[in-house]
Amino acid sequence: MTARVGVVTFPGSLDDGDAARAVRIAGAEPVRLWHGDPELHGVDAVVLPGGFSYGDYLRCGAIARFAPVMEKIVDAAAGGLPVLGICNGFQILCEAHLLPGALTRNQHLHFRNRDQILRIEATGTAWTNTFQPGQEVLIPVKNGEGCYVADTATLDALEAEGRVVARYVGGNPNGSQRDIAAITNPAGNVVGIMPHPEHAVEALTGPSLDGLGFFTSVLKHLVGAPA
């Protein structure tokens, strides 16, 4: 049976269509979830897409975190539901305390969009299990507030527990501490990533097909997971 992957649309979500397309190309069925609807409609995994939810007012992700659908997602994540937060979705996951740390304004204070090489460092997560440890992938990065920060103890813990999922290679586009591009929770089902794997799933429109691995990983994870 085809896996059903929910993609949440908040007011101001922008890459929700792209995330749904990536899910489809990976072979799963995308299910659109609405921020105001506190139902997950039986999806097997959830993607929080990029964008500027609620205009990024107050603080990126700070308002989205209180959306009715988020309550369900936080609960389900605790039960093992795979959740991928991309860019704004990563910010929301941090605001919702599903992931530690915060994403702050890029150090150079500019929005930046470029094709970025990442090194995948944790391949045990629900979203990266099809990659090889140390594998380098090319994924677009585009953000204004993508500088990952956390206190030293948190950073050390992330490193020690193997929860740094990906790092920037060949230049850090936003000043993130320890070149962190993606992290995961202790269980490995919740991943937040600043670059945009959903923009690297078609040869015509992306710099590579490397992004597809994130979406095929969750399918592999779901097949292996207890029903």
Place this chain on the structure above:
Amino acid sequence: MTTHPDPVRETPEAYPAAAPTQPGPAAAPSAVPARHASAAADWADGVDTVPRAEGTPEELQPYAELGLRDDEYDRIRHLLDRRPTQSELAMYSIMWSEHCSYKSSKVHLRQFGEKAPPSDRLLAGIGENAGVVQVSDELAVTFKVESHNHPSFVEPYQGAATGVGGIVRDILAMGARPVAVMDPLRFGAADHPDTARVLPGVVAGVGGYGNCLGLPNIGGEVVFDPCYQGNPLVNALCLGVLPVNRLQKKEATGPGNVVVLMGAKTGRDGIGGVSVLASATFDEGSEQRRPSVQVGDPFIEKLLIEACLELYDAELVVGIQDLGGAGLTCALTETAASAGTGMRVWLERVPLREPSMEPHEILASESQERMLLVVAPEKLEAVLKTCEKWGVLATAIGEVTAPTEDGQPGRLLITWRDQLVVDVPPGSLVDDGPVYARPMREPADLILLQADRAETLPRPADPDALRETVLRMIASPNLADKTWVTEQYDRYVLGNTVLAQPEDSGVIRIDERTGLGVALSVDGNGRYARLDPYHGTRLALAEAYRNVAVTGALPIAVTNCLNFGSPEDPGVMWQFAEAVRGLADGCAELGIPVTGGNVSFYNQTGAAAIHPTPVVGVLGVLDNVADRVPMGFVPQPSSGDHDQLFLLGETHVELSGSEWAWVTHQHLGGVPPHVDLAREKQLAELLAAAARVGHLSSAHDLSDGGLAQSLVESCLRYGVGARIAVPERFEGNSMPFVFLFSESAGRVLVSVPRGHEKAFTALCGEHGVPWELIGVTDPAAGALEVRGQFRIGLDELREAHTGTLPSLFGGVAPFEVTPAEAGAADEAVADRSDDPHAEPVAQDVPVEAPTSDPVVAPESAAPETEVAEPVEADDERPTERATPPLRRPTTPPPAEAEVGEGRADGAQTAPPAASPDER
């Protein structure tokens, strides 16, 4: 001296509240306040009403301060048969402003319609919010470019941001989903201190708004010239896609239908934006006009887009118009006038940011992110519900009224707390404005300017000088890499961007099932237009057309943004008339219609006008975006082979108005390059045919900076070097320089994979396009080599090409930011402000006196002797070729290929490249 109406009046005068012909819509969120129009209350409101205007005909009014001339004011009094109220005066002043009425340009713009070639694709044309062009049985696209020049100088970030917002709403109003934006930008000298204020703000504003709206930015221009010092040009283009049957109308038809204002609340921002700001030249008080600049909120606009599209799909809307320049005034009058109906509006129902706003302010406000809907009463509830779903404010503010019984158009009646403040025929604001045939005169200095030809300037004449010139030119601000700017724009969002900057055109897939897509390019060259506005405009058209054609797309429609100085200057008016004539003639010759556009006058400070700057946008169709041709040389990983480089078109000694003349000699004079649109059309047809059958690995337009610039850009795109041989007739003295830096029009650099050359050159012959084999790509070389002249490593080229903008504007280092632990952020920001590439290297090279030696036409060039049969087109081909090797390209093994060897007397089917005559 004229004065504002005195709020304290000596003789209070009671008058009845305007009696609405019908009760307000039942579902209106706010009822008409049941206030009695007691005399005391009237005066406390200080509102100038229609009855009061009738009773005080002699009251002085501030029409001159609002930008109206004496005769225009008299005309308003004549139309109304009384003096206008304060609100009416505000409405006429903005609707009859240059910006809204096109009063100086109208007589010229007619040519776009009169000379337009017949087109069965055009679903909506000039006069609509944007032109709509059908591209398949089901789909149409709409696109338009507009200016936001004046606001962007006064307040760069918000000016640029709301420029994007405004054009996006124009596209939305046609029923389309906006899918991409582009931004042609022009600034003063790159190293001028004020450019460091304006450019970063404008770029951040374009990015800030477009990124947050979720629209990929797929191209544009960044041009520096001192003529734009006090008058930067910020033009914004938006592309939208719609199912053919979703085309929306603006007509407010159906008496009894409800008028709904949707979107942001109305505030005091942007009052007088079109009249005070955009329809006058800058002077010393310009910085005080910041309140005339609107303030944007892209988040609201994003919600507005989604809500409108849902309304369209549910067929809930009779008519729709965006609120942009001239705000509510323009939307109310245009929707009513176009339908011949009247309208009854309760102005106090308009949601306000500031409750103290007066009627004339509400009518003139240019607050952003608002749309006006006309809705059947029974569908009002559904409309309000959809808006609520998206969190968008929607308020019924009025209703459509019938034309009069004798068939005359209805009237626009607007009340404010039961007081009639406006009673006008809507058409009088929209259609009855003044039209001027302003005096025109060729600028007196033009003859002298044209006689001062750049072809007489000293040119580099030895290999070292040529090498230095290449490096200096690619580092000059106009030719330098623009990544510093374009990295601040999201080009990926929506996932349909097939090509984006720095490519010649942006290419957007509009149908994922079929691969149908469109290509778009915007181009302009103010220097050429200054030297000859007629031909300069045709050159801009030719360049945009060619930029679309090199992707393999078929050009089908044109938009334009005409940026000029003051129309009250006869010299400027002559430039404008010539530009319009040139564009209209050019479109007729190319067989593609102008579908819409925008005029921006008064781009001048004091007596100094900008160069006439017509910016032309061309849209083309690609049946399958997989066939698109990129600009960069592509390593052939499958064969490891070299592509052959052909130069299409003819190169003449054409240096006047060129980037080289400007950068090297600060020279502007002579006549711009010759433009032959029939040749451009042949070239475009050739490129489309060649792209379809896979003859092209890459294709890159030649324009500013000539062949040298195109070679460098194509090499650096994917890091593939090239070896070039200067054709015989360009050998000796400064002729290699001419070969590399002439800006002759109608030329394209293409790379053709092995095995395709014979078929490709045959195709050139069929299309009558001159071609010449000039070299090969060389992935292994890591350099651009021009035989007998110079060899420059790609790293050196890249360093020169990419260093300029970061060193000028700092902040964003191109490739690295030092990561930092918390608290050390400041230290980590890379700073390249000491980059040595900021200043062009002073010119100190051997030069040669200009030569007037006749240049002999060569024997016909022929492809190399060994050519395989052309590869048949097949379905698998495009995908393989179409994937630019962005990821860590592997270097193919070197192959044996020698440039320019083996020029056997092969069958020459194309006309030989003509001699490089001086023009």
